Amino acid sequence: MTRIPDPAGFRPDRRSFLTGSLALVVAASLPLGSRMARAAAAGPFAPNAFIRISEDGRIVLIMRDVEMGQGIWTGASMLMAEELDVGLDQVEPDFAPPDDKLYANPLLGQQATGGSTSIRADWEGLRKPAAIARRALVEAAAREWKVAPADCTVERGVVRHAASGRSASYGSLVALAATSPLPQDAPLKDRKDWKLIGTSQKRVDTRHKVDGGATYGIDVKLPGMKIALLARCPVLGGKLVSVDEASALKVKGAHAVLKLEDAVAVVGDHYWAAKQGLDALAAKWDLGPNARLTQADIVRGHEEASKGEGVVARQEGDPDAAIAGAAKKLSAVYQLPFLAHATMEPANCTVHVTPDGVEVWCGTQVPTRAQAAAAEATGQPVEKVRLHNHLIGGGFGRRLEWEYVGIAAAFAKQVDYPLKVVWSREEDIQHDRFRPYYYDRLSAGLDADGRITGWTHKVTGSSVMARWAPPGMRENGIDPDAVECAEETPYDLGPVRVSWVRHEPPGVVTAWWRGVGPAHNVFVVESFIDELAHAAGKDPVAFRRGLLEKNPRARAALDLAAKEAGWGTPLPANTGRGIMVQHAFGSFLAVVCEAEMSGSNIQLKRLVAAMDCGQAVNPDSVRAQIEGGLVFGLTAALYGEITLDEGRVEQTNFDTYQILRMNEVPPIEVHLVESSESPGGLGETGTAAAFPAIANAVFAASGKRLRKLPLNLDKASSG
Amino acid sequence: MTTLTINGQDHQFDVPDDMPLLWVLRDVAGLTGTKFGCGAGLCGACTVHLDGQAVRSCQTLVSDAVGHRIATIETVGQTPAGAAVQKAWLDLEVVQCGYCQSGQIMQAAALLAGNPKPSDGDIDSAMSGNICRCGTYPRIRAAIKQASAA
Ligand code: FES
Ligand code: FES
Numbered sequence: 055m056t057r058i059p060d061p062a063g064f065r066p067d068r069r070s071f072l073t074g075s076l077a078l079v080v081a082a083s084l085p086l087g088s089r090m091a092r093a094a095a096a097g098p099f100a101p102n103a104f105i106r107i108s109e110d111g112r113i114v115l116i117m118r119d120v121e122m123g124q125g126i127w128t129g130a131s132m133l134m135a136e137e138l139d140v141g142l143d144q145v146e147p148d149f150a151p152p153d154d155k156l157y158a159n160p161l162l163g164q165q166a167t168g169g170s171t172s173i174r175a176d177w178e179g180l181r182k183p184a185a186i187a188r189r190a191l192v193e194a195a196a197r198e199w200k201v202a203p204a205d206c207t208v209e210r211g212v213v214r215h216a217a218s219g220r221s222a223s224y225g226s227l228v229a230l231a232a233t234s235p236l237p238q239d240a241p242l243k244d245r246k247d248w249k250l251i252g253t254s255q256k257r258v259d260t261r262h263k264v265d266g267g268a269t270y271g272i273d274v275k276l277p278g279m280k281i282a283l284l285a286r287c288p289v290l291g292g293k294l295v296s297v298d299e300a301s302a303l304k305v306k307g308a309h310a311v312l313k314l315e316d317a318v319a320v321v322g323d324h325y326w327a328a329k330q331g332l333d334a335l336a337a338k339w340d341l342g343p344n345a346r347l348t349q350a351d352i353v354r355g356h357e358e359a360s361k362g363e364g365v366v367a368r369q370e371g372d373p374d375a376a377i378a379g380a381a382k383k384l385s386a387v388y389q390l391p392f393l394a395h396a397t398m399e400p401a402n403c404t405v406h407v408t409p410d411g412v413e414v415w416c417g418t419q420v421p422t423r424a425q426a427a428a429a430e431a432t433g434q435p436v437e438k439v440r441l442h443n444h445l446i447g448g449g450f451g452r453r454l455e456w457e458y459v460g461i462a463a464a465f466a467k468q469v470d471y472p473l474k475v476v477w478s479r480e481e482d483i484q485h486d487r488f489r490p491y492y493y494d495r496l497s498a499g500l501d502a503d504g505r506i507t508g509w510t511h512k513v514t515g516s517s518v519m520a521r522w523a524p525p526g527m528r529e530n531g532i533d534p535d536a537v538e539c540a541e542e543t544p545y546d547l548g549p550v551r552v553s554w555v556r557h558e559p560p561g562v563v564t565a566w567w568r569g570v571g572p573a574h575n576v577f578v579v580e581s582f583i584d585e586l587a588h589a590a591g592k593d594p595v596a597f598r599r600g601l602l603e604k605n606p607r608a609r610a611a612l613d614l615a616a617k618e619a620g621w622g623t624p625l626p627a628n629t630g631r632g633i634m635v636q637h638a639f640g641s642f643l644a645v646v647c648e649a650e651m652s653g654s655n656i657q658l659k660r661l662v663a664a665m666d667c668g669q670a671v672n673p674d675s676v677r678a679q680i681e682g683g684l685v686f687g688l689t690a691a692l693y694g695e696i697t698l699d700e701g702r703v704e705q706t707n708f709d710t711y712q713i714l715r716m717n718e719v720p721p722i723e724v725h726l727v728e729s730s731e732s733p734g735g736l737g738e739t740g741t742a743a744a745f746p747a748i749a750n751a752v753f754a755a756s757g758k759r760l761r762k763l764p765l766n767l768d769k770a771s772s773g
Numbered sequence: 774m775t776t777l778t779i780n781g782q783d784h785q786f787d788v789p790d791d792m793p794l795l796w797v798l799r800d801v802a803g804l805t806g807t808k809f810g811c812g813a814g815l816c817g818a819c820t821v822h823l824d825g826q827a828v829r830s831c832q833t834l835v836s837d838a839v840g841h842r843i844a845t846i847e848t849v850g851q852t853p854a855g856a857a858v859q860k861a862w863l864d865l866e867v868v869q870c871g872y873c874q875s876g877q878i879m880q881a882a883a884l885l886a887g888n889p890k891p892s893d894g895d896i897d898s899a900m901s902g903n904i905c906r907c908g909t910y911p912r913i914r915a916a917i918k919q920a921s922a923a
Contacts, residue, residue: 478812722911
C-alpha cells in the first residue's frame with residue numbers, strides 16, 4: 055500500500071531542496087573521499103525539484119499539482135515511477151512548497167493547478183526528470199561495478215547487472231549518485247516497455263479518505279488555536295458600520311470580535327461559540343453603491359452591452375452576406391447564469407502571525423499567490439510566510455482564488471494565537487466569486503440542401519482572465535477564455551465571425567469555474583448546431599458528421615457515443631436522446647444523454663460518453679473524471695443559478711443552491727478510444743459536455759429548445 | 774460537564790447542551806474525520822452513528838446524544854458493515870476529493886447493517902441526503918452493491 059504523506063516526515067521545503075541541489079554542485083568539485091562524505095551528509099538524493107530518494111530507500115515525489123479529487127497525484131506519480139522503474143507502491147507524493155521557479159506549470163506559466171492542464175504539462179515535464187534520475191543511479195552503480203550502464207537493468211528500484219550477478223537498491227546508491235554531475239539527458243522509455251502508463255492503478259491519496267485520517271485545510275489542529283467565523287458585508291462594496299461586541303462576548307467560549315473594513319469575525323473556542331457570538335453581534339453595514347442592484351439590472355446590462363460591436367476573435371470570409379443570402383436563417387440568444395463553486399469543503403484558512411513570521415495552513419490551487427496574499431495582509435515579506443498546502447475538499451476553480459487567505463491573515467494578525475477562519479456554507483455561497491453571466495447572440499444560414507452557409511457568434515460577459523492573469527489577454531483585447539470553443543469548433547462552418555464584448559457587471563467578482571470557457575461555449579455552439587440540424591430536417595448525428603470531414607478524432611468519438619447509446623433505436627414516450635461533441639482541453643469527447651419528461655420535470659435516464667483523450671495514463675481515473683465532470687455539469691444545467699436582489703446573493707445553502715443527488719443520477723457509461731497521441735486534459739471535459747447533452751435531450755423529448763440555463767421548462771418562452 | 778460515549782469510550786466535555794454534536798467532535802474532541810458541509814442537515818457530510826443509526830451530527834444536539842453510543846468514521850472499520858464499505862470504496866475507486874466520503878461511508882454502513890441486500894430504491898432513499906460535489910454517485914451505488922454481496 056502506498057504511504058500517504060506523513061505529517062511528521064520530512065517536508066520538501068525550499069531549504070531542503072536547496073541543501074540537496076547545492077550539495078550536488080559542491081560535491082562534484084571535491085576529491086572522491088570527501089565527496090562521499092559530503093554527499094552522505096547531504097540528505098536525500100535530490101536530482102531535481104520533483105524527486106527525493108533517501109538512503110533508506112524512501113522515494114518522495116513532490117507534486118507541483120495539487121490534489122483536489124482529480125487524481126493527479128496518482129497520474130503524476132505514475133509518470134515518474136514509470137521512468138524511475140519503481141512501483142507505484144514505493145513512492146510517496148508530497149506537497150510542493152510555494153515556488154514559481156521550481157513548480158510552475160509550464161502551460162500556465164505559474165504554480166497553479168487548473169485548466170485541465172496538469173497531465174498535459176506533466177507528460178512532457180515529469181517523465182524526463184525521472185528518467186534522468188534513473189540514469190544517474192544506474193550510472194553510479196555501473197561506475198562502482200566497473201560495468202557498462204547499458205548492461206544494467208532496473209526493477210522496483212533495484213539496479214542489477216546480470217552477468218556479474220550484482221545488485222544494489224536505489225537507497226544504497228544515493229550517496230554515490232550524488233558524487234557525479236547529473237546526466238544532461240536520458241531517453242524516455244519506449245511505450246512497449248511501460249509497466250504503469252495505460253494501466254488502471256489504485257489512487258495514492260484515498261486510503262485515509264475512507265477512514266477519516268486525511269487532513270484537509272479545515273481539519274488543521276494546532277496548540278492554542280481558536281476558531282473564527284466570519285461575516286462579510288452582504289453587498290459587495292459595502293462597509294462595516296457597527297457591531298454589538300458586548301453581546302457577542304457574553305457567549306460562553308467567545309473570545310474576541312475582529313473587524314476588517316467589510317467583514318467581521320467572532321473568535322471562539324469552537325465553531326459553535328463563534329457562531330453564537332456572530333449571531334449576537336447584530337452587525338450593521340453601510341451597503342454601499344450596489345445596495346439596490348437586482349438580477350434584472352444584471353441581465354439588462356449584459357443585453358445592452360451585447361448590442362455593441364465587440365472585438366473580433368476570428369473572421370473568415372463574409373458570414374453576414376452568406377447568411378443574408380441563405381435559404382433559411384436562424385438566430386438565437388443564449389444566456390448562462392452566474393454559478394457558485396460550492397465545494398464540499400467550505401472556504402477556510404488557518405494563520406498564525408508571530409513576530410518571526412507567518413504560518414498559513416490551507417488548501418490552495420495557487421500556493422505562491424496564497425503566500426503573497428498572506429504577506430500583503432500582514433505586512434511581512436513573502437520569505438517570512440510559510441505555507442502548508444493541504445488536500446483540497448473540492449477545487450473546481452474556487453481555490454484558484456486567494457482572497458480567503460488574505461482575509462484570514464488580516465484577522466489573524468490581530469491576535470497572537472493560531473486562528474482558523476471558517477466560512478459558514480451561507481458565507482461560502484453568498485461570497486463566492488462566480489462563473490460569469492454570459493449573453494450570447496448567434497446566427498447562421500442554411501442553404502436549400504440544409505448545409506450551413508455562414509455562422510456568427512457574439513459572446514458578451516465578464517473577463518476572468520483580465521483580472522486573474524492580464525498577460526493572458528491577447529493584444530487585440532480578446533480574452534481567449536471567453537471565446538474558447540466558440541472561436542474554434544470541431545466543425546467546418548464556412549464563413550464565420552466570432553466576437554466578444556467585455557461587460558463587467560457590478561456587485562460580483564467573477565472567477566474560474568470547472569469547465570471555464572468551454573463550459574459556456576460548448577453549450578451554446580452544440581445547442582445551436584442542434585437547432586440547425588433540426589431546421590435542416592437532418593438527424594443530429596448525421597448533420598454533425600457532415601461537418602466533421604476534416605476532424606477524424608471528433609467524428610470517431612461522435613460515432614462511438616452514438617453507437618454505444620443505440621442512437622436511432624426506439625425510446626419510450628416523452629423520452630429523447632441528445633448528443634454533443636467537443637474538442638476541448640486537448641481531448642475529444644462526445645456524450646449522449648437520454649432524458650424523460652414528466653410534465654416539466656426532467657429525469658435523466660442514461661449517459662453514454664466516448665472519450666479520446668490521447669494516451670490515457672490511468673484509464674480508470676479518466677473514467678472517474680468524466681463521470682464526476684458530467685455530474686458537476688448536470689447539476690448546474692438543472693439547478694445552478696446565482697442571482698442578486700438588493701445587491702445580495704439570494705442563494706444561501708444547499709436548499710436554494712441545489713446539487714444533484716443519488717436518486718437523480720443515472721447510470722453513466724464511459725468508453726475510451728484507444729490512442730497513442732499525447733494525453734489530453736480531463737477534469738473539466740465532462741462538465742462542459744453535460745450542458746448541451748442534456749439540453750439537446752430535453753429538446754428531443756419535449757420539442758422545447760431551452761436557450762437559458764438552468765434548464766427550466768416552466769420558464770421556457772418558445773419551442 | 775457532559776459525558777458522551779464516543780467510539781466506545783466515555784469523554785467529559787464542558788460544552789452547552791444545545792451545541793450540535795458535530796462541533797464537539799471536530800473542535801473539542803479533535804475527531805476531524807467527521808466533516809462540516811452545510812450545518813443545516815442538507816448535505817450529510819457530518820453523518821455519524823447514534824446507537825448504530827445514521828444521524829446528521831450538525832442537527833444532533835449534545836443533549837440528544839447523551840446516553841447513546843456515538844460512532845464516527847474513525848472507528849467504523851471495526852464493524853463488519855463498515856469494513857466492507859471501506860474496502861468496496863477503495864476497490865471501486867469511489868473517492869475523489871474525499872470530503873463527502875466520511876458521511877457517505879457512515880450512511881452506507883448504517884444502511885447495510887440494517888439492510889444487508891438493499892435494492893436500488895433502498896440505496897436511493899438511504900443515500901440521497903448525502904451530497905457529493907465530485908459526482909461519485911454511480912460508484913457509490915456500485916460499491917454498496919459490492920459490499921452487500923461481500
Ligand atoms: S453538515 Fe450536517 S448535513 Fe451538512
Ligand atoms: S468525493 Fe468530493 S465531494 Fe464527494
